[in-house]
Amino acid sequence: MLKNGFSLVSGILLLTLMTGCASLVETQAIEQFAKAIENDDLKMLKHHSTMKFSKVALRNPSSMDDLKILKIPTGETTIVEVKDISENHKKVVVEVGESKKKLLYELKKV
Secondary structure (H helix, E strand, O other): OHHHHHHHHHHHHHHHHHHHHHHHHHHHHHHHHHHHHHOOOHHHHHHOOOHHHHHHHOOOOOHHHHHHHOOOOOOOEEEEEEEEEEOOEEEEEEEEOOOOEEEEEEEEOO
């Protein structure tokens, strides 16, 4: 009986750790993107964006001023939901800052 309980707890712990690691990757990607916006770092923002987003939304230095108009909230991010669209594409809903404003990020592995 004790052996089965240990196996069950070990399995749950392993599943929890694997889920946490997956969320860690998404959290890091989102925080790096938000940090680049907060620091007005166009080079870093392009580095953490897809080529398509970089060419369309970040094509010139005044793009940072344009992004400020959007008032993208900064602060601590908490992942609310992760939806796998494909192996290389995820939609992630996060709550940001003290007001817990919800934002949708599309993450693509390139």
